[in-house]
Amino acid sequence: MAVDSRERVRAAAVKLFAGKGFHGTGIRDLAQAAKLSSASLYHYMGTKEELLAGIMRESLERLLEAATLVSGGVADPRLRLGNLVALHVMTHAVQPDETRVVDNEVHALSAVAKRTVVKLRDDYELLWAEAIDAGIAAGAFDTARPAVTRLALLEMCSGVARWYSPRGPLTLDQLAAHFAELAMRALGCAGIGGELDLERCRTVVSQVWKVKLRGTGGPGGAGPYPD
Amino acid sequence: MAVDSRERVRAAAVKLFAGKGFHGTGIRDLAQAAKLSSASLYHYMGTKEELLAGIMRESLERLLEAATLVSGGVADPRLRLGNLVALHVMTHAVQPDETRVVDNEVHALSAVAKRTVVKLRDDYELLWAEAIDAGIAAGAFDTARPAVTRLALLEMCSGVARWYSPRGPLTLDQLAAHFAELAMRALGCAGIGGELDLERCRTVVSQVWKVKLRGTGGPGGAGPYPD
Amino acid sequence: MAVDSRERVRAAAVKLFAGKGFHGTGIRDLAQAAKLSSASLYHYMGTKEELLAGIMRESLERLLEAATLVSGGVADPRLRLGNLVALHVMTHAVQPDETRVVDNEVHALSAVAKRTVVKLRDDYELLWAEAIDAGIAAGAFDTARPAVTRLALLEMCSGVARWYSPRGPLTLDQLAAHFAELAMRALGCAGIGGELDLERCRTVVSQVWKVKLRGTGGPGGAGPYPD
Amino acid sequence: MAVDSRERVRAAAVKLFAGKGFHGTGIRDLAQAAKLSSASLYHYMGTKEELLAGIMRESLERLLEAATLVSGGVADPRLRLGNLVALHVMTHAVQPDETRVVDNEVHALSAVAKRTVVKLRDDYELLWAEAIDAGIAAGAFDTARPAVTRLALLEMCSGVARWYSPRGPLTLDQLAAHFAELAMRALGCAGIGGELDLERCRTVVSQVWKVKLRGTGGPGGAGPYPD
DNA sequence: CATGAATGAGTATTCATTCAT
DNA sequence: GATGAATGAATACTCATTCAT
Numbered sequence: 001m002a003v004d005s006r007e008r009v010r011a012a013a014v015k016l017f018a019g020k021g022f023h024g025t026g027i028r029d030l031a032q033a034a035k036l037s038s039a040s041l042y043h044y045m046g047t048k049e050e051l052l053a054g055i056m057r058e059s060l061e062r063l064l065e066a067a068t069l070v071s072g073g074v075a076d077p078r079l080r081l082g083n084l085v086a087l088h089v090m091t092h093a094v095q096p097d098e099t100r101v102v103d104n105e106v107h108a109l110s111a112v113a114k115r116t117v118v119k120l121r122d123d124y125e126l127l128w129a130e131a132i133d134a135g136i137a138a139g140a141f142d143t144a145r146p147a148v149t150r151l152a153l154l155e156m157c158s159g160v161a162r163w164y165s166p167r168g169p170l171t172l173d174q175l176a177a178h179f180a181e182l183a184m185r186a187l188g189c190a191g192i193g194g195e196l197d198l199e200r201c202r203t204v205v206s207q208v209w210k211v212k213l214r215g216t217g218g219p220g221g222a223g224p225y226p227d
Numbered sequence: 228m229a230v231d232s233r234e235r236v237r238a239a240a241v242k243l244f245a246g247k248g249f250h251g252t253g254i255r256d257l258a259q260a261a262k263l264s265s266a267s268l269y270h271y272m273g274t275k276e277e278l279l280a281g282i283m284r285e286s287l288e289r290l291l292e293a294a295t296l297v298s299g300g301v302a303d304p305r306l307r308l309g310n311l312v313a314l315h316v317m318t319h320a321v322q323p324d325e326t327r328v329v330d331n332e333v334h335a336l337s338a339v340a341k342r343t344v345v346k347l348r349d350d351y352e353l354l355w356a357e358a359i360d361a362g363i364a365a366g367a368f369d370t371a372r373p374a375v376t377r378l379a380l381l382e383m384c385s386g387v388a389r390w391y392s393p394r395g396p397l398t399l400d401q402l403a404a405h406f407a408e409l410a411m412r413a414l415g416c417a418g419i420g421g422e423l424d425l426e427r428c429r430t431v432v433s434q435v436w437k438v439k440l441r442g443t444g445g446p447g448g449a450g451p452y453p454d
Numbered sequence: 455m456a457v458d459s460r461e462r463v464r465a466a467a468v469k470l471f472a473g474k475g476f477h478g479t480g481i482r483d484l485a486q487a488a489k490l491s492s493a494s495l496y497h498y499m500g501t502k503e504e505l506l507a508g509i510m511r512e513s514l515e516r517l518l519e520a521a522t523l524v525s526g527g528v529a530d531p532r533l534r535l536g537n538l539v540a541l542h543v544m545t546h547a548v549q550p551d552e553t554r555v556v557d558n559e560v561h562a563l564s565a566v567a568k569r570t571v572v573k574l575r576d577d578y579e580l581l582w583a584e585a586i587d588a589g590i591a592a593g594a595f596d597t598a599r600p601a602v603t604r605l606a607l608l609e610m611c612s613g614v615a616r617w618y619s620p621r622g623p624l625t626l627d628q629l630a631a632h633f634a635e636l637a638m639r640a641l642g643c644a645g646i647g648g649e650l651d652l653e654r655c656r657t658v659v660s661q662v663w664k665v666k667l668r669g670t671g672g673p674g675g676a677g678p679y680p681d
Numbered sequence: 682m683a684v685d686s687r688e689r690v691r692a693a694a695v696k697l698f699a700g701k702g703f704h705g706t707g708i709r710d711l712a713q714a715a716k717l718s719s720a721s722l723y724h725y726m727g728t729k730e731e732l733l734a735g736i737m738r739e740s741l742e743r744l745l746e747a748a749t750l751v752s753g754g755v756a757d758p759r760l761r762l763g764n765l766v767a768l769h770v771m772t773h774a775v776q777p778d779e780t781r782v783v784d785n786e787v788h789a790l791s792a793v794a795k796r797t798v799v800k801l802r803d804d805y806e807l808l809w810a811e812a813i814d815a816g817i818a819a820g821a822f823d824t825a826r827p828a829v830t831r832l833a834l835l836e837m838c839s840g841v842a843r844w845y846s847p848r849g850p851l852t853l854d855q856l857a858a859h860f861a862e863l864a865m866r867a868l869g870c871a872g873i874g875g876e877l878d879l880e881r882c883r884t885v886v887s888q889v890w891k892v893k894l895r896g897t898g899g900p901g902g903a904g905p906y907p908d
Numbered sequence: 909c910a911t912g913a914a915t916g917a918g919t920a921t922t923c924a925t926t927c928a929t
Numbered sequence: 930g931a932t933g934a935a936t937g938a939a940t941a942c943t944c945a946t947t948c949a950t
Contacts, residue, residue: 005930020334023250027924037932039926048924104331107247145405148397151390152383152409159382170375178372182379185412232913254941264915266943275941459934474788477704481920491936493922502920558785561701599859602851605844606837606863613836624829632826636833639866686909708945718911720947729945914947923939929932 006044008034013051018097022052022108052105053113059098060120063091066208067127070201077135078184078192084128085183086176086201088157093175095209096161103158128154135187142188153183172213173198233271235261240278245324249279249335279332280340286325287347290318293435294354297428304362305411305419311355312410313403313428315384320402321432321440323388330385355381362414369415380410399440400425460498462488467505472551476506476562506559507567513552514574517545520662521581524655531589532638532646538582539637540630540655542611547629549663550615557612582608589641596642607637626667627652687725689715694732699778703733703789733786734794740779741801744772747889748808751882758816759865759873765809766864767857767882769838774856775886775894777842784839809835816868823869834864853894854879 012033016025027048031038045051070083092099102117109117128150135141143149157179164175180196206213239260243252254275258265272278297314301307319326333344355377362368370376384406391402407423433440466487470479481502485492499505524537546553560571582604589595597603611633618629634650660667693714697706708729712719726732751768755761773780783802787795809831816822824830838860845856861877887894 021248021250023248024335026922028922038924039933040931042925043930108251144408145397148402148405149409151386152406155386155389156379156383159378159386162382163378170372175375178375179379182376182413185415186409188412253939255939265941266916267914269942270913475702475704477702478789480918482918492920493937494935496921497934562705598862599851602856602859603863605840606860609840609843610833610837613832613840616836617832624826629829632829633833636830636867639869640863642866707943709943719945720911720913721909723946724909911948911950913949916944916946918944919942921940921942923937925937926935927932928934 005034005036005040009036009041009044009051010055013045014055014097014101017052017055017105018100022048022101022105049108049110049113052101053109053117055098056102056105056109056113056117057120059095059102060117060124062208063088063099063102064120064124064127066091066204067124069204069208070197071127071131076140077131077138078140078189079195079197081128081131081135081183081187082180082192082196083201084131085153085157085180086196086198087204088154089160089176089179090172090201090205091209092158092161093164093166093172094205094211094213096164099158099161103161125150125154132187135189140187140189143186149186153186156182172202176201232261232263232267236263236268236271236278237282240272241282241324241328244279244282244332245327249275249328249332276335276337276340279328280336280344282325283329283332283336283340283344284347286322286329287344287351289435290315290326290329291347291351293318293431294351296431296435297424298354298358303367304358304365305367305416306422306424308355308358308362308410308414309407309419309423310428311358312380312384312407313423313425314431315381316387316403316406317399317428317432318436319385319388320391320393320399321438322436323391326385326388330388352377352381359414362416367414367416370413376413380413383409399429403428459488459490459494463490463495463498463505464509467499468509468551468555471506471509471559472554476502476555476559503562503564503567506555507563507571509552510556510559510563510567510571511574513549513556514571514578516662517542517553517556518574518578520545520658521578523658523662524651525581525585530594531585531592532594532643533649533651535582535585535589535637535641536634536646536650537655538585539607539611539634540650540652541659542608543614543630543633544626544655544659545663546612546615547618547620547626548659548665548667550618553612553615557615579604579608586641589643594641594643597640603640607640610636626656630655686715686717686721690717690722690725690732691736694726695736695778695782698733698736698786699781703729703782703786730789730791730794733782734790734798736779737783737786737790737794737798738801740776740783741798741805743889744769744780744783745801745805745808747772747885748805750885750889751878752808752812757821758812758819759821759870760876760878762809762812762816762864762868763861763873763877764882765812766834766838766861767877767879768885769835770841770857770860771853771882771886772890773839773842774845774847774853775892776890777845780839780842784842806831806835813868816870821868821870824867830867834867837863853883857882 009030012030013025016029016033020029027038027041030048031041034041036044045054066087067084070087071080074080074083102121106114106117129147132141132143132146132150136143136146160175160179164170170178176198177196180192184190184192202213205211236257239257240252243256243260247256254265254268257275258268261268263271293314294311297310298307301310329344329348333341336344356374359368359370359373359377363370363373387402387406391397393399397405403425404423407419411417411419429440432438463484466484467479470483470487474483481492481495484502485495488495490498520541521538524541525534528534528537556571556575560568563571583601586595586597586600586604590597590600614629614633618624620626624632630652631650634646638646656667659665690711693711694706697710697714701710708719708722711729712722715722717725726735747768748765751764752761755764783798787798790798810828813822813824813827813831817824817827841856841860845851851859857879858877861873865873883894886892
């Protein structure tokens with residue numbers, strides 16, 4: 001029961017912070033969404049800001065762990081980056097609320113908490129940077145401004161959280177593959193889509209976030225974006 | 228004096244809404260930033276929400292006008308999209324606060340205001356969609372999922388507002404050219420950078436936003452992002 | 455405790471609204487009078503206007519119920535009106551704050567609440583109108599302008615709330631009897647004072663308003679009005 | 682022009698204070714109704730409270746003067762009181778806003794201003810008291826509680842300001858005559874309506890308030906109260 | 909004569925948080 | 930574990946009033 005409540009609070013916070021922003025979400029909103037009184041809320045959380053910080057830290061830790069799992073030991077920089085892109089896109093598609101909170105609510109953090117979060121984010125981006133640099137060093141990638149390109153690709157992939165719908169025409173794998181292809185093109189590198197380990201990415205996302213995924217299952221109907 | 232104050236309020240709101248979010252910005256913050264008492268603020272604005280809505284509407288109207296100016300009458304879809312990309316990137320680089328407010332604070336709008344803003348955004352995106360569709364129809368572009376690619380590119384370009392610094396190593400033109408190149412690659416289309424009318428984009432941004440631009444001037448020193 | 459506070463808030467509101475008017479009473483005044491912080495006030499009320507509307511509605515419902523109790527089943531229109539007058543006067547003497555709020559603060563109500571209150575007031579006045587009309591039809595009453603006379607009598611009786619003091623020389627019964635006599639004279643009808651059921655009126659007032667009445671007890675000393 | 686504005690302010694204040702109460706009327710409401718900016722308002726008034734006090738004092742002075750004019754030198758107490766009643770009713774019918782402000786907004790006055798106003802009110806009521814006492818002494822009036830009866834009659838007559846409409850079926854003279862009759866009945870004194878000097882009352886009201894009256898002209902159509 | 913600009917103090921209401929039960 | 934009660938501080942916004950122009 002306690003665990004249940006704790007999770008309900010966490011889940012409510014993620015959804016509300018994503019939808020209305022940290023400052024736009026009141027403690028009463030949280031209580032209502034978690035089916036608890038606002039006083040009871042405080043059995044399961046510290047302050048509202050600690051709740052936010054916990055969500056962000058945990059989300060980034062999961063992303064970082066997942067990224068390590070899908071990129072570690074992959075020698076080919078192209079595949080390494082491809083997996084990173086696929087994972088990032090899948091994560092943002094499957095957990096849009098968590099990722100939007102991470103991406104949009106840093107400003108609401110205290111200086112101390114911000115430091116932690118920014119550090120995690122930097123560690124994560126380093127994986128991308130290393131893959132890109134390695135690809136350039138190996139002559140596989142071609143881009144005049146690696147850092148700019150990295151930022152461009154990260155933003156492109158993070159944007160998925162803002163528009164992807166699981167009820168749309170794309171499966172997770174199709175989505176991830178398309179973005180991996182876009183990334184490779186951006187880096188001047190012909191399609192290696194067939195060699196991506198999408199299943200591994202899916203499995204990792206599923207494990208790290210403890211969610212079930214519909215896998216490669218077909219589309220679920222007309223979504224909010226046309227194709 | 229009145230005009231001055233009105234503009235100070237608007238400018239303060241843009242900066243604060245961008246930095247701390249609409250709900251994170253108090254009327255006292257606004258007053259302090261505008262060097263006015265909180266009561267005096269109300270000589271120059273309606274409600275706080277109307278202030279936000281005004282900023283968003285005006286920003287989108289300017290973007291839409293600018294986009295029409297740089298894309299209208301450009302027959303080649305590649306050049307048309309290239310100009311749209313360059314303009315979008317320049318706008319987000321030059322006016323990062325306005326564009327971040329537009330991109331991040333829609334949730335704070337009332338239903339009525341939201342409708343207006345979403346309509347403007349849709350009109351704007353239509354210009355991109357038409358250029359991409361025309362490019363595909365003409366055989367110039369190659370992408371399996373035009374709509375997904377469009378969203379990916381838009382997010383990629385909008386992200387510029389989150390990290391670009393005018394004090395960094397890239398000039399506006401270099402930035403815009405790089406993103407145009409990324410877009411063309413994403414659409415499977417060889418570099419046409421040389422034919423982009425970057426000067427026209429710069430002029431339009433400058434006029435529409437009534438700001439002076441450093442033009443193609445060299446880099447200003449080390450920025451917050453490495454290259 | 456909760457009930458206590460709720461009642462304290464209601465009682466404070468009645469007294470203050472009566473004395474200084476709705477708009478003249480601040481939320482801080484209410485809080486102070488209810489011995490609560492202004493924030494705590496909101497545990498026991500909705501908005502300030504809902505508090506007012508609740509007071510007015512409840513007061514009118516009680517008055518209407520009481521009037522029905524003392525006039526229902528009384529065949530003789532003279533006695534029926536006499537009882538209505540006695541009840542009205544007693545109510546205004548015993549609950550001057552509630553009745554003054556009802557009589558003076560309608561303008562502070564929102565359109566919706568106003569409708570409800572006016573409807574109740576109309577229902578109540580209908581009892582008077584019916585008794586007067588019946589008395590005329592029966593030849594017991596004689597007045598050229600029944601509607602005008604009704605309004606005149608109502609205002610005359612309501613005025614009691616503005617000047618009567620329980621510490622004055624008149625008991626409730628004496629007051630009520632005097633006004634019943636005035637009403638009968640106004641309707642050209644010889645004194646029937648002896649037949650009025652003042653005790654029933656007193657009992658009904660006492661029950662409906664849940665107050666103890668000194669009954670027919672003698673005067674308590676010199677009051678604010680001379681006799 | 683100045684005089685015009687001053688009168689517009691006064692007129693606006695009377696109407697608004699009567700309709701929404703002193704505390705319910707903002708300085709901006711006054712400015713709008715007087716077609717002036719809120720700053721300009723202060724060319725024609727002191728503080729808002731002084732404006733109210735001025736209105737109340739002046740209204741009471743006019744009423745007192747008028748009452749003196751219609752009752753002075755009238756030997757018969759029945760006629761004297763009859764004239765006072767007729768004048769009071771006419772005044773409340775013709776100037777409902779002024780009289781309602783006087784009757785309802787005393788609580789908004791400062792202690793000093795309240796003293797003046799209460800003194801004037803007492804002086805005025807003394808005229809009624811003297812007439813009633815004289816009538817009793819002369820054996821013309823019969824009432825057990827002269828003071829209570831006086832208060833009852835005053836409230837009855839003042840109520841006219843709350844419901845009379847000049848567009849209703851009663852002319853001023855009919856209204857005044859009816860109330861004089863009610864008063865006489867209340868005082869146990871047969872009809873002396875025919876001897877009332879209604880024309881004199883009308884003239885005095887007209888002069889004192891500087892208004893034109895439709896005189897005894899017929900009814901203007903269906904009004905808000907039936908007869 | 910008229911007003912836009914300005915504001916300190918105030919408005920009603922909500923905030924996140926604590927605590928006794 | 931759960932919550933009704935409570936509140937100091939904050940919220941967005943309005944008040945009556947002044948004054949320079």
